[in-house]
Amino acid sequence: xxxxxxxxxxxxxxxxxxxxxxxxxxxxxxxxDGQLPDWQLLSLYKHWATGGTGLLITGNVMVHAEALTGxxxxxxxxxxxxxxxxxxxxxxxxxxxxxxxxxxxxxxQVASDMPGVVWGPTDIGVSLGKHSSRFGRPSAMTPQxxxxxxxxxxxxxxxxxxAGFDGVEIHAAHGYLLSQFLSPLVNKRTDQWGGSLExxxxxLLDIVRAVRAAVSPSFAVAVKLNSADFQRGGFDAxxxxxxxxxxxxxxxDLVELSGGSYESPAMxxxxxxDRTQAREAYFLDLAKDLVGTSPIPLMLTGGITKxxxxxxxxxxxxxxxxxxxxxxxxxxxxxxxxQGREADRHxxxxxxxxxxxxxxxxxxQVRHQMRRLARGSSPKPGTHPAIALISxxxxxxxxxxxxxxxxxxxxxxx
Numbered sequence: 202x203x204x205x206x207x208x209x210x211x212x213x214x215x216x217x218x219x220x221x222x223x224x225x226x227x228x229x230x231x232x233x234d235g236q237l238p239d240w241q242l243l244s245l246y247k248h249w250a251t252g253g254t255g256l257l258i259t260g261n262v263m264v265h266a267e268a269l270t271g272x273x274x275x276x277x278x279x280x281x282x283x284x285x286x287x288x289x290x291x292x293x294x295x296x297x298x299x300x301x302x303x304x305x306x307x308x309x310q311v312a313s314d315m316p317g318v319v320w321g322p323t324d325i326g327v328s329l330g331k332h333s334s335r336f337g338r339p340s341a342m343t344p345q346x347x348x349x350x351x352x353x354x355x356x357x358x359x360x361x362x363x364a365g366f367d368g369v370e371i372h373a374a375h376g377y378l379l380s381q382f383l384s385p386l387v388n389k390r391t392d393q394w395g396g397s398l399e400x401x402x403x404x405l406l407d408i409v410r411a412v413r414a415a416v417s418p419s420f421a422v423a424v425k426l427n428s429a430d431f432q433r434g435g436f437d438a439x440x441x442x443x444x445x446x447x448x449x450x451x452x453x454d455l456v457e458l459s460g461g462s463y464e465s466p467a468m469x470x471x472x473x474x475d476r477t478q479a480r481e482a483y484f485l486d487l488a489k490d491l492v493g494t495s496p497i498p499l500m501l502t503g504g505i506t507k508x509x510x511x512x513x514x515x516x517x518x519x520x521x522x523x524x525x526x527x528x529x530x531x532x533x534x535x536x537x538x539x540q541g542r543e544a545d546r547h548x549x550x551x552x553x554x555x556x557x558x559x560x561x562x563x564x565x566q567v568r569h570q571m572r573r574l575a576r577g578s579s580p581k582p583g584t585h586p587a588i589a590l591i592s593x594x595x596x597x598x599x600x601x602x603x604x605x606x607x608x609x610x611x612x613x614x615x
Contacts (some may be wrong), residue, residue: 205515206508206522207539210255210453210498214421216367218299220255221515222535224369224500225423225457226303227272229260229571230600236266236276237285237608238303243292249528250296252534255520257298258273258370258457259289261305261377262361266611267317270307270377273600275340277302277357280611284362285510290365298493299423301368302361304354308378309339309387314601316608320346322388323383324397332557347394347404351376358422368421371408374459379405380427383444386435402444423500424448433562438487440495449496455502457523458491459486485514491589492518508538508545513562529570548582562586565593578591 210218233239263276277286288318309321312335319337336615339479342350358369365503373379381387382404388395394403405424413422428441445456488501501514502523511522527534531544548566553559569589570580 203271208348210520212362212421212498213452214368214491215419216299216421216454218255218521219297220253220535221257221521222498222511222538223248223258223502223521224252224254225459225500225525225529225531226258226260226372227525227571228274230273230597231572231575232273232275232567232600233285234311234603235282236263236269236274237281238275238289239285241572241575242275242289244577245299245571246289246293247295248532248574252296252528252533253537253539254298254528256301257293258301258303258523259293261303261372262357264304264306264357265318265350266608268307268311268320268553269315269317269604270305270310271312271600272315272597272604277304278429279356281360283360286361286366286465288363288473292368293305299367299421301370301423302355302366303372304361304424305371305372305379306350306353308381310376311337313337316605317354320378324390324542325387325389326594327376330556339405343389344392348607351407352406354408355415358412358420359415360421362416368423368454369411369412369416370423370425370455370457371405371427372427373405374427374457379408380436383427383440384436398440398443399447402447405444406447406451408517409448409453414454421454422452422455423457424453425457428460428484428491435579438490441487442491444490445495445497451488451499455500455521456495456497457521459502460487460513465600471533485517488514488519489517506534506544508543511538529567529574532574532580535609546580546582549584549586553586558590559586562590565572565589568593584588 207220210221231241263274266278278373280391290300311319312334314441319339320342324339326338358586361369383401396399406412427436428438484503498520500521500523503517505524506527514522526548530548534544551559565587567584569584573580
């Protein structure tokens with residue numbers, strides 16, 4: 202069975218994706234010693250490399266060693282050895298898919314027990330009710346810190362290309378730093394980075410310019426953007442439309458649409474304002490509104506598990522179908538679709554009323570499957586979310602001890 206899903210997609214950079222199916226970024230939190238990729242990530246990506254996707258996007262790689270989304274995050278900065286990343290790129294490209302590195306800075310979404318820095322556009326912290334204390338209190342970034350961060354993204358992108366990656370995706374969604382700058386709820390600055398949407402988008406646009414200047418013309422540059430934050434008064438679909446228009450002159454190849462943040466985890470199907478409760482393709486209705494005016498090809502991610510849904514997404518005008526959880530459970534799902542087959546198992550749903558805890562458990566379940574794949578074991582999607590969450594937190598405590606030790610040596614050597 203063939204369709205547009207399996208047709209090639211030429212991009213602005215000249216790169217051609219072999220089909221319209223992408224493995225979207227999922228935060229692996231599987232760094233080895235030195236916050237570097239090791240055998241686990243190589244093993245995991247070898248599974249996906251032979252699964253039939255046209256594009257693989259890594260979980261977020263940190264541009265700043267002192268600011269991680271989790272203690273087992275991978276760091277690629279000017280001091281990181283390149284060999285582990287070369288091996289990672291080779292493993293991911295084994296089946297002919299393109300491999301893009303998602304690059305990110307967490308901003309204020311940093312756990313309170315993490316060493317390093319907690320930055321944001323302002324000092325407004327993450328608001329999660331009784332769970333708010335899980336996150337550190339941010340300090341407002343200075344102009345120098347903003348400019349230094351722009352430069353860090355360019356360094357990471359340049360080194361990703363040197364390692365053999367085919368592109369980078371700049372993460373400006375899910376409530377991380379660039380999403381925070383875009384949000385009128387978080388960004389209350391009164392200088393050139395605050396106020397109007399043009400000012401709130403300034404940091405993202407400067408990063409895209411710096412990255413594009415640091416890499417070759419044939420290296421892909423993409424942006425992950427919220428279709429909406431799913432918080433009243435926050436970044437919305439009209440804002441997304443305008444930002445996409447701002448990105449077009451800068452040489453962006455693809456914009457991936459997602460949604461939500463830790464405060465409103467729409468990316469796991471549980472937004473705070475309940476505007477999307479779709480079982481499949483959470484953000485398709487918003488994407489349909491953006492496709493007609495977007496001058497850049499769009500990729501849609503969020504809850505897609507069935508071939509019929511993927512076809513529906515492409516029929517809407519979206520160029521690339523992104524999947525995360527579905528490929529953690531069935532890594533060869535695109536190849537199955539080509540044969541007219543579907544997945545024979547699905548992740549156990551998390552129906553807890555506490556949305557913050559449910560989101561954490563959902564992510565723990567996904568990472569549990571990825572670790573099983575890395576070890577050469579079959580996914581076990583029926584694992585109880587509570588068991589996955591408890592196991593995840595134990596691993597995080599061990600990883601935190603390792604990160605603290607590594608960071609202290611890193612800072613001493615700086």
